[in-house]
Amino acid sequence: MTRAFLIVMDSVGIGGARDAAGFFNEGRPDTGANTVGHIAQACAAGRADLGRTGPLSLPALDTLGLGAAVELASGLKAPGLGALPKGIWGAATEVSKGKDTPSGHWELAGVPVPWDWHYFTEMENSFPPDLIAQVARAAGTEGILGNCHAPGTAIIERLGAEHMRSGWPICYTSADSVFQIAAHEETFGLERLLTLCKELAPTLHAMKVGRVIARPFVGAPGHFTRTPNRRDFAIAPPAPTLLDWAYGAGRVTHAIGKIGDIFSHRGVSHLHKGKGDADLMEHLIRLADEAEEGSLTFANFVEFDSLYGHRRDIAGYARALEWFDAGAARFMARLRPGDLAIFTADHGNDPSWTGTDHTRERVPVLAFGPDLAPRCVGQVGFADLGATLAHHLGLTERGAGHSFLTE
Numbered sequence: 523m524t525r526a527f528l529i530v531m532d533s534v535g536i537g538g539a540r541d542a543a544g545f546f547n548e549g550r551p552d553t554g555a556n557t558v559g560h561i562a563q564a565c566a567a568g569r570a571d572l573g574r575t576g577p578l579s580l581p582a583l584d585t586l587g588l589g590a591a592v593e594l595a596s597g598l599k600a601p602g603l604g605a606l607p608k609g610i611w612g613a614a615t616e617v618s619k620g621k622d623t624p625s626g627h628w629e630l631a632g633v634p635v636p637w638d639w640h641y642f643t644e645m646e647n648s649f650p651p652d653l654i655a656q657v658a659r660a661a662g663t664e665g666i667l668g669n670c671h672a673p674g675t676a677i678i679e680r681l682g683a684e685h686m687r688s689g690w691p692i693c694y695t696s697a698d699s700v701f702q703i704a705a706h707e708e709t710f711g712l713e714r715l716l717t718l719c720k721e722l723a724p725t726l727h728a729m730k731v732g733r734v735i736a737r738p739f740v741g742a743p744g745h746f747t748r749t750p751n752r753r754d755f756a757i758a759p760p761a762p763t764l765l766d767w768a769y770g771a772g773r774v775t776h777a778i779g780k781i782g783d784i785f786s787h788r789g790v791s792h793l794h795k796g797k798g799d800a801d802l803m804e805h806l807i808r809l810a811d812e813a814e815e816g817s818l819t820f821a822n823f824v825e826f827d828s829l830y831g832h833r834r835d836i837a838g839y840a841r842a843l844e845w846f847d848a849g850a851a852r853f854m855a856r857l858r859p860g861d862l863a864i865f866t867a868d869h870g871n872d873p874s875w876t877g878t879d880h881t882r883e884r885v886p887v888l889a890f891g892p893d894l895a896p897r898c899v900g901q902v903g904f905a906d907l908g909a910t911l912a913h914h915l916g917l918t919e920r921g922a923g924h925s926f927l928t929e
Contacts, residue, residue, distance in 0.1 A: 523816035526911045527863035528764070529806065530627065530820075531846065533827035534558060535870020535883030536588075536613060537596030545621055547697070547877030552621075552870075555881035557831070558588065559598040560874040561843065564836045566601035572837035577602030579844055582851035583865065586888040587611025587898070594901070595884040610889035612899035612926070614866065614907065621880040622698045624732045624756055626868025627784045627822070631763035632908030632921020639699035640730040645671045648695050653725070657703075660721050661691050661714075668694040668704075673832060673878050674737055674748065678704050683743040685710070691718065692737075697879035699732035707738045707749060716753055723755040732757055750797040754783035764908040765789030767919040768818040776813060778805050778821035799825040799842075803849040810856035818915060822868075831871025832878050839873045854890055862891045862914045864907055899926040 537556030539545075545552040564570045565578040579602060580588060587610075589603025595613035618625040618635040625635045642648040648670050649657075658665050667681045672694045681692050685706060692704040701722070705715040719736040726734050734755040739748045762770070769775050769789035777790045779802045787793075794805040802823060809819050823846060830839035850865065857863060870883030887902060889910075905923030912918075913925035 523916075524860040524862065524914055525813055525815060525817050525819070525858070526915050527806075527810075527819045527861070528630065528821070528907065528911055529863065529865045530630065530822045531826060531865060531867050532623070532822055532824045533831045533869060533871035533880065534843070534867040534886065535872070535881060536592045536886050537598060537870070538613065538884045539615065539882045542882045545882035547875055547879050547881065550876040552875070552882040555870055555872040555875050555883055556592070556596050556598055557839075557870040557872045557881065557883060558603075558886075559592050559596060559600045560872055561836055561840050562600035562602050564874065565840050570837040570840045574837065574841050574844060578840055580847040581605075582847045582854065583888060585609070586865065586890055588886055588888060590898070591886040591888065594898075595886075607898070608896045610887075610894060610897055610899060610926075612887040612902050613884045614887050614902050614904050615884050616869070616904045618904075620699065620732075621869045621882045622732060623868060624784060626885075626904065627781070628759045628763060629904035629922075630866065630868065630907050631759075631765060631785070631820075632767075632905050632912070632919070632923055633759050633761045633763050634905060634922050636760055637730055639732055641697070641699050642671075642695040642701070649693065649701075656725060657691065657693060657718075657722060661718050663688075663690045666690055666693045668692045670694055671696055674702065674704065675833070678737075678739050678746045678748070682706070682739065682746045686743075691715070697877075699730070700735055701726050701731055701733075702735045702737050704737040704739060707740050707751065712738050712751055719753065719755050727757040730757070754780055756784050756786055758786040758788065761921075762919070763789065764818065764912060764921070765820060767912055767917045768915060771917055773915065774814045774817040776809055776817065776819040778802050778809075778819065780824060781820045781822050784822070799823045799846070803846070803853075807849065807853050807856065810853050816915065818911065827871050827880075831873055831880075834873045834875075834878065836873045857890070857892055859893045860891070862889060862894070862911065864889045864911065866907060902926055
């Protein structure tokens, strides 16, 4: 038997989405957004030297074909990248009508989203009165705080003290299809927050809101910090995914990071969580040694997106990429003959772009196996990655995609 690994570098887009003009950040279309390409340009120009210096250095991923994939997707030659590829490489285009976590992950796992998501479009007074009333009833409070679009860290700093005084939950949204609730773990209670989000999720899911997200934090006014106890209550995928196909065939499936939440814990044998991406990398490397024959490991590394993309921190994003590259090299060195690992992303989040939201981009396809010959697969679809891994594992389902191991 063989093993398969699907590793999502959350928001590590490579530009070139053909429909980017239809997606916006603060009124500006995403046309021209390029997460990796613009970070590489900033590094080469000396504009990303905080905590690092010089051109963007990603020897492991670039050897697989990252620089070549950026050029294929967008036509941009990323400074510091462009090694002769030694992996199976290409660029993937999404068909789902979103630039969000569930859309990207589900389609990568073979299931494009068949509906339009519901978005809360008003920047202020974002939520309808009946939803606000339901939240307050479920929370046992007289009202809510927030009711607006906001970055998570900013709204906690702005409303955290009032939240601690009043006990009212902080509710906010973004350009994504999300309803987020921030609350203090000690004064409000972590379990109370999780229960609140769980109780509200069916109502939001019926509206086709993709996720209800619990955003716990701790600390005192002026010194609030979010904790690792975030929980996403995501709407269930509309059809069986790669995880279901593997699990249903009797294979062991490992979910690293927030994969379990994204897929409503369907088709998951074992969950592997951590306080941050450093812990998740150690899980991935350990599973390269320990994962069972015939198993599927599906990982998400979220901090590119949550810590650096949304905060428009170019230097921080570059540091995270270089850290991840070193971990990817450690991981690949442990793979066995017969294994297949694919590194990819779910959307973009260009830290040089307007606003604080995701950007509509193509994503890299970087596949590696100790006994696989290098080649370019060209432009493929997100769902082709799920089909390829299913083919590699000998599963009968292919979902909406086609395997590029043979095509």
